[in-house]
Structures are given as C-alpha cells and as structure tokens.
Amino acid sequence: MIQKKVNNKNYEKNIIVQFICFSFTEKTRKLSAILNSSSKKHHVNIGSYQLNSNVILAPMAGITDKPFRQLCCRLGAGMAVSEMLSSNPKVWKSGKSMLRMEHGDEAGIRSVQIAGSDPQEMAFAAKVNAENGAQIIDINMGCPAKKVNKKLAGSALLKAPEQVEQIVKSVVAAVEIPVTLKIRTGWCENTRNGIEIAKIAEANGIQALAVHGRTRNDFYKGNAEYDTIKSIKSAVSIPVIANGDITSGEKARQVLDYTNADAIMIGRAAQGRPWIFREINHFLKTGEHLAPPKVEEVRAILMAHVQELHKFYGDFMGARIARKHVSWYLQTHDQGKQFRSIFNALELPAEQLDALNIFFDNLT
Ligand SMILES: Cc1cc2nc3c(=O)[nH]c(=O)nc-3n(C[C@H](O)[C@H](O)[C@H](O)COP(=O)(O)O)c2cc1C
Numbered sequence: 304m305i306q307k308k309v310n311n312k313n314y315e316k317n318i319i320v321q322f323i324c325f326s327f328t329e330k331t332r333k334l335s336a337i338l339n340s341s342s343k344k345h346h347v348n349i350g351s352y353q354l355n356s357n358v359i360l361a362p363m364a365g366i367t368d369k370p371f372r373q374l375c376c377r378l379g380a381g382m383a384v385s386e387m388l389s390s391n392p393k394v395w396k397s398g399k400s401m402l403r404m405e406h407g408d409e410a411g412i413r414s415v416q417i418a419g420s421d422p423q424e425m426a427f428a429a430k431v432n433a434e435n436g437a438q439i440i441d442i443n444m445g446c447p448a449k450k451v452n453k454k455l456a457g458s459a460l461l462k463a464p465e466q467v468e469q470i471v472k473s474v475v476a477a478v479e480i481p482v483t484l485k486i487r488t489g490w491c492e493n494t495r496n497g498i499e500i501a502k503i504a505e506a507n508g509i510q511a512l513a514v515h516g517r518t519r520n521d522f523y524k525g526n527a528e529y530d531t532i533k534s535i536k537s538a539v540s541i542p543v544i545a546n547g548d549i550t551s552g553e554k555a556r557q558v559l560d561y562t563n564a565d566a567i568m569i570g571r572a573a574q575g576r577p578w579i580f581r582e583i584n585h586f587l588k589t590g591e592h593l594a595p596p597k598v599e600e601v602r603a604i605l606m607a608h609v610q611e612l613h614k615f616y617g618d619f620m621g622a623r624i625a626r627k628h629v630s631w632y633l634q635t636h637d638q639g640k641q642f643r644s645i646f647n648a649l650e651l652p653a654e655q656l657d658a659l660n661i662f663f664d665n666l667t
Contacts, residue, residue, distance in 0.1 A: 346381065347542045347565045349439060349511045350481030352412050354566070356381030358555065358583045361513075361546055361570035362416045362441065362485070368402065369409060370611035371628075374604070375573060376411035379580030381566070383411060384485075387443045390419025390428035402616065407436040414483065418443035420455040422469040426477035433478045440478055442470065442509075444486045444500070447519045458519035461490045461500060468503050475508035485513040485546075488531040491520040497531050498538045505539045512539065513568050516547035533562040544568050550579075552586020559587070575631025577604065602663040605632045609659065613652040622652050629659070638666070 346354045360367060360375040360383035367375075372383035388403050389395075395404065406413045415437035417428045429440045444467065446457030453459075460467050475482045484504045489495035497514060504512055514535055516527030527547025536543040545564035549555050550572040558567055573579050578596050585593040596604070608628060613621035626647050633639030642662050649655050 347511070347544075349382075349412075349483060349542065352438065352481070354381035354412065356580065356584050357559075357566035358580050358587075359513075359544060359566055359568045360384065360573055360580070361568040362386055362443070363570055363574075364446075366574065368612075368615065368624075369405065370608060370615050371577070373410060373611070374577045374608055375580055378577045378604075379584045380411075380569075380573075382414055382439075384414045384441050384568075385416050387416045387418040387446065388428065388432070390417050390421065390424045392424075392427070392431075395431075398620075404432065404435055406432075409436070412438050414439040414441050416441040416443050416485070417474075418446060418451060418456050420460065420466065420470070422466075422473035425470050426473040429474045429478045429482070433480050437480065439481050439483055440474060441483045441485055441513075442474060444484060445513075445515050447487070447522050452519070458487050458490065461486060461496060461519065462494070464496070464499055464503055467500055468507060471504055471507040471509055481510040482508065483511040483513065484509045485515070487515045487517055487519050487521075488528070489518045491518050494518075495531055497535050501535045501539045501543075505541050509541060511542040511544060511565075513544035513546055516545070529558055529562050532558075532564060536563050536565075542566065546570065549583075552583045552592065555583045555587060556590075575628065575634060577608075598663065598666055601632065602659075605629065606656065606659060609655060610652075613655075618652050622650060622655055625652075625655055629655075633662075636666070638662070 347357050356379055358379065358381055360372060360380045362384035364386045367383060367386050372385065375383050385406065386403055388400060394400050406415055413436055415432045417425060417432065417440060419425045419428065425442070432440060443457055444460045448457065451457040455463060455466065471484065486497060486500055488497040495518060501512055514532045516529050516532050529545065532543065532545045542565040544566045545558050545562045546568035549558055549567050549569055555567050558564065569579060582593045609625045612625045612628065615621065616624055629646055630643045633643060646655065646658055649658060
C-alpha cells in the first residue's frame with residue numbers, strides 16, 4: 304500500500320517534471336523563433352524595392368507564368384520571378400515568348416528573368432523588358448538544361464567567369480532598374496566556384512544573388528547543400544537568397560539560420576501549394592504552424608487559378624496548362640489519381656470547371 308503511494312507520487316512528480324520540461328522547450332523554441340524573426344525583421348531590399356516578405360517564388364519555366372506569380376504573391380510571396388526568357392530576339396515573336404514578356408499590369412514587384420550568353424544581346428533583352436514593365440532584371444546562370452548550356456548560357460556560364468563579368472557589366476549598364484543574378488554553387492563538385500562568381504557579381508553592380516545549393520552536374524539529384532551558400536553569404540555584402548529543397552517553415556528557419564541568408568526562394572514546393580508562402584511567413588514570425596487550408600479554401604484557390612489560366616492562355620492552351628497544376632493540387636487526395644486521368648482527357652475550359660466542381664462536391 305505504502306509502496307503504491309510512493310510509486311504514485313513518483314509518477315506524478317515525473318509527469319510534472321515532464322510537463323515543465325516540455326513547456327520550457329516549447330517556450331524556448333517559440334522565443335527563439337520570435338527573437339530570430341525580430342533580429343531579421345527587416346525585409347530584404349533589392350535596389351529601391353523593399354520586399355514585404357523574405358520568401359520568394361523561384362523562377363520555373365512552364366510554371367511561374369503570370370497567373371501563378373500573382374497567386375503566390377497574393378498568398379504571401381514577397382516577390383515572384385518570371386519564367387526565363389531567351390535573350391535571342393528571334394524567338395520573341397512566338398506565342399509562348401509573347402505571353403512571357405507580358406508584365407505590364409502585374410501586382411507585386413515584377414522581376415523578369417533573362418537567359419543567354421552574348422553580353423550585347425542580354426543587354427538589349429534587359430532594356431526591352433524594362434521598357435515592357437519589368438522592375439527588376441534577373442540573369443539566369445542556374446539552368447542545367449543541355450539545350451541551354453550548349454550555347455554557354457544558364458549554368459554553363461559558371462565555367463566562364465570572364466563571360467559572367469561581361470554579361471553582368473553589360474546588363475547593369477543597359478538598364479536603370481536593379482539587376483539580380485541566379486546561380487548554382489558551381490558547374491560540378493570539383494569546380495564549385497560560387498564565391499568567385501558572387502564576388503564578380505557584387506563588384507559589377509548586381510543587387511541580389513540567389514543561389515541554388517546544387518552544382519549543374521547535380522541537376523536536381525541528391526540534397527541541396529547549404530555550406531556553399533553560407534560561404535557565399537559571408538564573402539559578399541549584397542543580399543543573398545538561399546534556394547533548394549525548402550519545403551516547410553522549419554526548413555526555411557534552419558536554412559536562414561545556417562546560411563545567414565537574407566531571404567529564401569521556393570520552387571517545387573509551391574507547385575499545387577501556393578499557400579506555402581503564408582505558412583512559411585507565419586512560421587518564421589511565430590515559430591508556430593499555420594493550420595493547412597480547409598478543402599473549401601483549396602477549392603476556391605484552385606478554381607480561380609484554373610479560370611485565370613483559361614483567361615491568360617485562351618481555351619486551347621489554358622486547358623492544357625491547367626492539367627499539370629490540377630494534378631499537383633490534388634496529389635495528396637486519395638481520390639485525386641483517378642480523377643486526374645479523367646480530367647486530363649477534358650479539352651474544354653467549361654468541362655474542366657464542371658469536373659472540378661463535381662470532384663469537390665463529392666469531397667465535402
Ligand atoms: C520545372 C522547373 C523549371 C525551372 N525553370 C527555371 C528557370 O526558368 N530559371 C531558373 O533560374 N531556374 C529554374 N528552375 C530552378 C528553380 O528556380 C530552383 O532553383 C530549383 O527548382 C530548386 O529550388 P526548389 O528545390 O525549391 O525547387 C526550374 C526548376 C524547375 C523544377
């Protein structure tokens with residue numbers, strides 16, 4: 304009997320100790336999140352533009368079109384970078400490029416990415432896009448695609464630092480607006496020259512540098528590494544934006560703390576999940592997770608997104624482009640797989656909207 308009482312007492316004591324420890328670690332975690340967020344509460348400036356969040360949508364060809372950029376900015380992205388545009392004027396007349404070059408009436412900071420290898424051509428492309436409404440020009444030196452690299456554009460430029468210097472000089476001189484640069488950590492494991500490129504960028508007027516924590520030879524394999532981003536950040540004074548595999552508030556916090564970067568960039572994790580920006584903003588500010596959106600909100604966001612795609616691209620292209628987005632939005636739903644195969648056979652915008660309505664009616 305006495306033994307039982309003693310055991311009970313010990314048990315209660317244990318629970319109290321555990322509770323105190325839990326509350327303590329929980330409070331410390333929140334406190335550290337708040338302290339971190341207040342020590343870094345200044346949002347990053349790019350030239351004269353101040354971002355209202357340090358979480359940026361990464362440029363993704365075929366994905367970060369105007370409807371998607373607008374949606375991500377509305378849901379908390381501090382900036383959304385356009386899909387890359389070739390600097391070769393011969394291709395600008397194609398329907399795809401014309402849509403990519405449309406950035407007049409867009410809300411948020413309009414950052415337009417250009418890709419190419421010829422300094423004069425890049426300067427001209429920057430000028431034309433600035434005249435068309437770009438507020439920031441971003442230079443692509445991160446694309447790993449063979450088609451792009453064989454013309455010494457995208458990440459292939461990392462192998463030619465003198466060419467990097469010429470391009471940067473020429474683009475910066477051509478426009479009044481800020482010019483930013485996006486790179487990988489280097490061409491391959493043995494030539495990780497991100498620091499050298501970052502110094503060239505800074506010395507020649509680049510106003511912010513985004514770094515994807517992989518080399519070109521990594522493509523998208525393995526995990527992004529943040530050591531090089533951390534070294535780059537400590538080697539230059541311009542804002543550094545860390546990128547690669549950031550998929551949650553915790554990861555965002557870890558990457559910011561580890562690299563000391565000024566901002567982060569989110570690519571694939573925003574596909575079908577544009578609300579990730581408000582989730583990460585919330586976590587960075589409070590150290591707490593925001594509840595995921597309810598089905599009704601997902602439905603409203605998705606329907607509006609699909610309608611915007613139809614409007615922006617027209618019925619034929621719009622319906623086709625909507626397919627991949629819908630598939631990303633629904634990938635976490637059990638019924639999504641079966642629905643997607645039906646949805647992907649639909650050709651008309653109205654059919655797509657009806658099908659989505661039926662899908663969500665059955666979910667709720
Ligand atoms: C489909 C796709 C298209 C991309 N297009 C571009 C592009 O046009 N310009 C660019 O600089 N990076 C491009 N990227 C790279 C992303 O901007 C980003 O650096 C990369 O996806 C790593 O970030 P994440 O892990 O958050 O996705 C693309 C990536 C993907 C997946």
